[in-house]
Amino acid sequence: MSTATREIAGPAGGNRGGRFIIYGLLAIFALLYLLPLWVMVVTSFKTMSEIQDGNMLSLPSAPTVTPWLRAWSGGCDALNNCISGVAAHFWASVYMVVPAVAISTILGALNGYVLTKWRFRGHKLVFALMLFACFIPFQSVLLPMATLLGKFNMAASYLQSTIGTSLGIGSSTLKLVVVHVIYGLGFTTLFFRNYYEAFPNELIKAAMVDGAGFFQIFRRILLPNSVPIIVVTVIFQFTNIWNDFLFASTYAPGDSSPITMAVNNIVNTSGGTVEYNVNMAAAMIAGLPTLLVYILAGRYFVRGLMAGAVKG
Amino acid sequence: MALTTTAPTVQTRAGFREKLQDALPKIVLAPSFALIVVFVYGFILWTIFLSFTNSKDFPSTKLVGWTSYLKLWNWTFESSPPSNWYTSITNMAIYGVLYVGICMALGLLLAILLDQKIRAEGFLRTIYLYPMALSMIVTGVAWKWFLDPSLGLEQTLHRIGWTSFHFGWLKDPNFVIYTVVIAGVWQTSGFVMAMFLAGLRGIDSEMLKAAQIDGASGFRIYWRIVIPILRPVFLSAFIVLTHMAIKSYDLVVALTSGGPGGSAWLPSLFMNDYSFKRSQMDVGSASAVIMLMAITAIIVPYLYSELREKAR
Numbered sequence A: 001m002s003t004a005t006r007e008i009a010g011p012a013g014g015n016r017g018g019r020f021i022i023y024g025l026l027a028i029f030a031l032l033y034l035l036p037l038w039v040m041v042v043t044s045f046k047t048m049s050e051i052q053d054g055n056m057l058s059l060p061s062a063p064t065v066t067p068w069l070r071a072w073s074g075g076c077d078a079l080n081n082c083i084s085g086v087a088a089h090f091w092a093s094v095y096m097v098v099p100a101v102a103i104s105t106i107l108g109a110l111n112g113y114v115l116t117k118w119r120f121r122g123h124k125l126v127f128a129l130m131l132f133a134c135f136i137p138f139q140s141v142l143l144p145m146a147t148l149l150g151k152f153n154m155a156a157s158y159l160q161s162t163i164g165t166s167l168g169i170g171s172s173t174l175k176l177v178v179v180h181v182i183y184g185l186g187f188t189t190l191f192f193r194n195y196y197e198a199f200p201n202e203l204i205k206a207a208m209v210d211g212a213g214f215f216q217i218f219r220r221i222l223l224p225n226s227v228p229i230i231v232v233t234v235i236f237q238f239t240n241i242w243n244d245f246l247f248a249s250t251y252a253p254g255d256s257s258p259i260t261m262a263v264n265n266i267v268n269t270s271g272g273t274v275e276y277n278v279n280m281a282a283a284m285i286a287g288l289p290t291l292l293v294y295i296l297a298g299r300y301f302v303r304g305l306m307a308g309a310v311k312g
Numbered sequence B: 001m002a003l004t005t006t007a008p009t010v011q012t013r014a015g016f017r018e019k020l021q022d023a024l025p026k027i028v029l030a031p032s033f034a035l036i037v038v039f040v041y042g043f044i045l046w047t048i049f050l051s052f053t054n055s056k057d058f059p060s061t062k063l064v065g066w067t068s069y070l071k072l073w074n075w076t077f078e079s080s081p082p083s084n085w086y087t088s089i090t091n092m093a094i095y096g097v098l099y100v101g102i103c104m105a106l107g108l109l110l111a112i113l114l115d116q117k118i119r120a121e122g123f124l125r126t127i128y129l130y131p132m133a134l135s136m137i138v139t140g141v142a143w144k145w146f147l148d149p150s151l152g153l154e155q156t157l158h159r160i161g162w163t164s165f166h167f168g169w170l171k172d173p174n175f176v177i178y179t180v181v182i183a184g185v186w187q188t189s190g191f192v193m194a195m196f197l198a199g200l201r202g203i204d205s206e207m208l209k210a211a212q213i214d215g216a217s218g219f220r221i222y223w224r225i226v227i228p229i230l231r232p233v234f235l236s237a238f239i240v241l242t243h244m245a246i247k248s249y250d251l252v253v254a255l256t257s258g259g260p261g262g263s264a265w266l267p268s269l270f271m272n273d274y275s276f277k278r279s280q281m282d283v284g285s286a287s288a289v290i291m292l293m294a295i296t297a298i299i300v301p302y303l304y305s306e307l308r309e310k311a312r
Helices: A018-042 A048-053 A066-075 A087-117 A125-130 A139-163 A172-197 A201-209 A214-225 A227-243 A246-251 A258-270 A276-308 B016-051 B065-074 B084-114 B122-131 B136-146 B154-160 B176-201 B205-213 B218-229 B232-246 B250-256 B267-277 B281-311
Strands: none
Touching: A018 A066, A018 A276, A018 B084, A018 B122, A018 B136, A018 B176, A018 B267, A048 A276, A066 A087, A066 A276, A087 A125, A087 A172, A087 A214, A087 A227, A125 A172, A125 A276, A125 B016, A125 B281, A139 B267, A139 B281, A172 A227, A172 A246, A172 A276, A172 B016, A172 B084, A201 A214, A201 B136, A214 B016, A214 B267, A227 A258, A227 A276, A227 B154, A246 A258, A258 A276, A258 B136, A258 B250, A276 B122, A276 B136, A276 B176, B016 B281, B065 B084, B065 B281, B084 B122, B084 B176, B084 B205, B084 B232, B084 B267, B122 B176, B176 B232, B176 B250, B176 B267, B205 B218, B218 B232, B232 B267, B232 B281, B250 B267, B267 B281
């Protein structure tokens, strides 16, 4: 179908001049979209004196990885400007994102399975309520959640004093995992529900006649056929949670805050001379994981975006 | 438990095992549903409750009626000097209109250009869409540097020879919100392009061929046939973008840190500042409720029609 559509040439499609204009426009836009990334990358490999000298677009004359090292592990420079690096925060993000993605994806798969293959009265209402949860502004739950997570701290210190260990209950990583699982459930359920909706019921009926139970059907029949939607969901959740800033900045101040927050701190609180090269390196470190996923699995990334826009 | 036709029950003696097997789907769904009910809807009610109390530093249960909303209402008209709320909602209007409008125009233009039998289409698509994979924090940091009045684009153009060039929007209270529009459009317009491109690829090529044979020009084909067919995509894109605009937070923080004197605030920044920094939790939660109402007004009719359409 898509190839057939393209037999129709567009407004200027017929003649050579028209094609030239189209390609020219597309190329100009491509350059505009790439420009900020280009500037970021070259800046992160320049020395500060070269940056102050002026041309932000030029390649570094003497490329240096010092800004990257400094952004990663921190330390003090010759002028005794000291910063703490983003390394610890990078790992904090990893520890947060892995369980949060895994749990929300598994729950979403089970929910989608129930909501399509084991329908009960009111299944539509349940789904509608979960779907709307995807779109709420998080400001409307931010304060109560802050109160609740405050209770986590109390529980942690109580455990600490009674059994000698807090079991990590007060850690910001645990708090953020809880928050991201809860507020990611709507999307993961939506993805799996729409995918399983199209899955033929005949196969499931046949398995039931053979005596397969609820979990057996899920494990043997649906899961092996779910690889694409699992990839889509994992990428969508990974990108969302890795890139989150609102929850991170509200619930996880301090040493174990995720990387987005660390980058914002480095960029927006540094007094004295602003180290643009270190800033750019830190931002690149925060952006690389999701960018890498996008480059390696762009197709699935786009599918997730589209499904997240409900039209699926 | 009544299963619908999608999963026919195999009638057997209703022993304990069978009963459990029957209830299993609900048991599996229950935890997720409970999480959503409590932490989304329960917390929303809690926030609404807080907005009617006199909560300051800590949540209070003393009800004081519409006081916080009256404050916001009065601030709505306090334009000189502007109240923080006045700044936030006027910025919201400017940002919302420009961000949604430009993203849709640019997205449609790119999609139409890409739909003209372009050779490197996949490659170009990847370029237009990659900003969507980045965190708003990374985007904000990149553009903060790019638009920096002293060292960024300005100095680069000075060096090239355009010495009269001046671009100080980032530090100008009257213009700082437009820098957020620029960065926001850069981040999201590729996504809108992908939505329109998917819509274009779904159009029946026979119809377009017929129009071409009838002698309609390329431009007329787009204006009279293609764009009207794309109406549902326009609606989806509009809803998704509007809802993203209302939720915008990270980008403003990373790019402007709120702007000079809070001149770049959006309601989301207002909510955070009043709730967590100014000890006016009552006003903060009232502003959160208003944000929620704005999103509900857009999303609920949309989801309702989407779900009905799917059920049809």
